[in-house]
Amino acid sequence: MRDAREKIDGAFNGQFDDFRLEAQFSVPASGVTGIYGPSGCGKTSLLRCLAGLVKCQGTLSFRGQIWQDTAQRILKKPHERRVGYVFQEPSLFPHLSVQQNLSFGLERARRANTAVSVKQEDVVNFLKVESLLARAPQDLSGGERQRVAIGRALLSQPQLLLLDEPLSALDDTARKEIMTCLEDISSRFALPVFYVSHDMREIERLADTLLLMDAGKVIGSGPLTVLQSDPALPLYHASDSAVTISGRVQRLDEHYHLAEVVIPGGTLTISGQNLSSGDNLRLSIKASDVSFVSEPAPATSILNCLPGRIVSVAPCQRDAGHVIVQVALGQAGDGARVLGRITRKSCDRLELQADKPVYAQIKSIAVMR
Amino acid sequence: MEDILTTIRLTLMLAFVSTFILLVVSTPIAWWLVHSRAKWKEVVAAIVALPLVLPPTVLGFYLLIALGPQGPGGWLAGLVGGRSMAFTFEGLVIGSVIYSLPFVVQPLRNAFAAIGQRPLEVAATLGASPRDAFLSVALPLAWPGFITGAVLGFAHTLGEFGVVLMIGGNIPGETRVISVAIYDYVENLQWREAHLLTAGMLLFSFLVIFTTMKLTQKTGRASW
Numbered sequence: 001m002r003d004a005r006e007k008i009d010g011a012f013n014g015q016f017d018d019f020r021l022e023a024q025f026s027v028p029a030s031g032v033t034g035i036y037g038p039s040g041c042g043k044t045s046l047l048r049c050l051a052g053l054v055k056c057q058g059t060l061s062f063r064g065q066i067w068q069d070t071a072q073r074i075l076k077k078p079h080e081r082r083v084g085y086v087f088q089e090p091s092l093f094p095h096l097s098v099q100q101n102l103s104f105g106l107e108r109a110r111r112a113n114t115a116v117s118v119k120q121e122d123v124v125n126f127l128k129v130e131s132l133l134a135r136a137p138q139d140l141s142g143g144e145r146q147r148v149a150i151g152r153a154l155l156s157q158p159q160l161l162l163l164d165e166p167l168s169a170l171d172d173t174a175r176k177e178i179m180t181c182l183e184d185i186s187s188r189f190a191l192p193v194f195y196v197s198h199d200m201r202e203i204e205r206l207a208d209t210l211l212l213m214d215a216g217k218v219i220g221s222g223p224l225t226v227l228q229s230d231p232a233l234p235l236y237h238a239s240d241s242a243v244t245i246s247g248r249v250q251r252l253d254e255h256y257h258l259a260e261v262v263i264p265g266g267t268l269t270i271s272g273q274n275l276s277s278g279d280n281l282r283l284s285i286k287a288s289d290v291s292f293v294s295e296p297a298p299a300t301s302i303l304n305c306l307p308g309r310i311v312s313v314a315p316c317q318r319d320a321g322h323v324i325v326q327v328a329l330g331q332a333g334d335g336a337r338v339l340g341r342i343t344r345k346s347c348d349r350l351e352l353q354a355d356k357p358v359y360a361q362i363k364s365i366a367v368m369r
Numbered sequence: 370m371e372d373i374l375t376t377i378r379l380t381l382m383l384a385f386v387s388t389f390i391l392l393v394v395s396t397p398i399a400w401w402l403v404h405s406r407a408k409w410k411e412v413v414a415a416i417v418a419l420p421l422v423l424p425p426t427v428l429g430f431y432l433l434i435a436l437g438p439q440g441p442g443g444w445l446a447g448l449v450g451g452r453s454m455a456f457t458f459e460g461l462v463i464g465s466v467i468y469s470l471p472f473v474v475q476p477l478r479n480a481f482a483a484i485g486q487r488p489l490e491v492a493a494t495l496g497a498s499p500r501d502a503f504l505s506v507a508l509p510l511a512w513p514g515f516i517t518g519a520v521l522g523f524a525h526t527l528g529e530f531g532v533v534l535m536i537g538g539n540i541p542g543e544t545r546v547i548s549v550a551i552y553d554y555v556e557n558l559q560w561r562e563a564h565l566l567t568a569g570m571l572l573f574s575f576l577v578i579f580t581t582m583k584l585t586q587k588t589g590r591a592s593w
Contacts, residue, residue: 078490078493079496079499082496084494084495085491087491093488093491093506094510095506095510104495104497108495108496108497156494156496162494
C-alpha cells in the first residue's frame, strides 16, 4: 500500500442538476490519470469537485493534505488549492494580452510566496507561444488559445493539473500539436495530471492510471492496462477494446524497415518508421487484431506470433457470437496481457480455457507514442 | 441669468453626486442579483425595478413622508440639528438615487451576467481570491456596463421632475433644478429663459449619448 503522501484520495457525494455523483477513488499523485466514461457520466463534475469549483459532500486529500472533509467542515476554496485547470474552451481573459494572461497566475503565486518552479521561459518554449506574447487573445487561433490556457495554468505553480477535454473544441492539426505537448507535460513539470476525455484513443496515449466512470460512479480505477483487460468492466467488451503495452525499441532492421520492441513477456516486430533504438514506446493492440493458434503456424504473413497462457475466456456482452480471450504473454504466462476477440465456435474448436497455453497472432500494432 | 447659472450648477451637482452614489450602491446589488441563488432574489429585483413603473408622484409622496419630520429622514436630520430632510439638497439626492436605481442596476446586472461564471472560475483556479477576481476580472470586463449605467443614471437624474417637485419643491439654490425651472419659466411666460434651458438640455443630452455610444463601440460591447 502506498503512503498517503504519494496519493490522491477522494470520496465525493453530491446531487447535481440531473444526476448523482458518488465517486470514490485513490490514485497515485504522479503521472497522468485519465477519467473516462460516456458523456454525462459525471467526469467534468468529478474534476470540478477536485478543483473545489462546486461543492459536494465528502472527503478529498492530496498528498496527505486535507482539501475537503465536509464532516469536519473543511472545504478549501479553489484559490487555496493550487490546482491548474484547463477548460474545454480556452477561456482566456479577453481584456488582457497573452503575456498578461500567462502572468495572471504566476503573479498571484509569487504574492502568496509560493516557490516558483515553473518558469515563464520553460513554458513559453514548451508550448511554443513565444511569438504570441504581445497579441490579444481575440487574434489567436483556437489551438493557440488553448496552448496559452495550458501555459497559464502551468505558470500558476499548481500542485495538480486538471485538464477537461482540452482538445475537444479543436481541429485535427491543432489537436495533434497539443497532444505531443500533453504527452510530456506530467514528467516535464513533475506534476500529477487528471485528464478527462470521452475518446479512448487520447486516454491510451496519455494515461498511466484510469478512472472509469459510469452514471456518476467510479466503476473501476487502477493502471490503464489492468482496467482494459478486466472482464467485469465495459472496456473489455467495447467494440474497439484494446490493451496498451509499454515497450522499448531494441533493434532496428534497416533492410526491412522494421523495429524489434521488447515488451513484458516477449518481443514484437513493428514498422520501424521514425523509430530509433532505445525509444520507449506505448503500443496499443486491438482485440479484433488478435487471433489464437495452438501451434505456431508454419507459414503466415503475420510476423508476431507470441506464446502465452490464457487468463480468462469471457463471452462478449455485446455480441453472443463472440468471446474475448485474455492471454498473458510469455511461456510462463507472466508477461503483458493482450485481448483477442474470436468467435465462440473457434473458441470451442480450439478448446480454449483458462490456464491453457496458446500462441497469440497479432495482426497489427498501433504505436500510440 | 444669475438664476439660471445657479440652477444649472445645482442640477449638475445633484446629478454627479447621485450618479456616484448610484454606482456604489448598484454594484453590489447587481452582483448579488447575478450570483445569488436565493429564491427571493427576484423579489429584490422587482423592488429595485419598481420606480420604472411607479408614478413619480406616488414615489415622491412616500419619500416626502419618509424624509419628513415624522420619518427616518427627519430622525437623521435631527442628528445634525435639522428638523426634516424634505426640501433639502440631501433629500433630493436620496430621492434621485432611489428613483434612478433601476437605470443603473439593470445595465450592471446585464454586464455581470454576460461575463458568466467561467472567467471567475478561471481566476479562482489561478489563485485569485473572490475579491481579487472581482477587481481584476469582473470589473474590467463589465466596464461597458458601468459606462452605460453611469450615463443612464446621470441623464435620468437630470430630467426628473415629479419626484423633485414632491420632495424638493422649488427653492432657488437649494432644490430648484433645471426641469422644475423650465416648468416655472413657461408658467410665467418667460420664453427666453425656457428656450435657453431646453435647448441646452437637448444639446447636452445628445452629446452624452453620442459620446457613450462611441466609447462603448470602442470596447466592443454596450450593455443596453
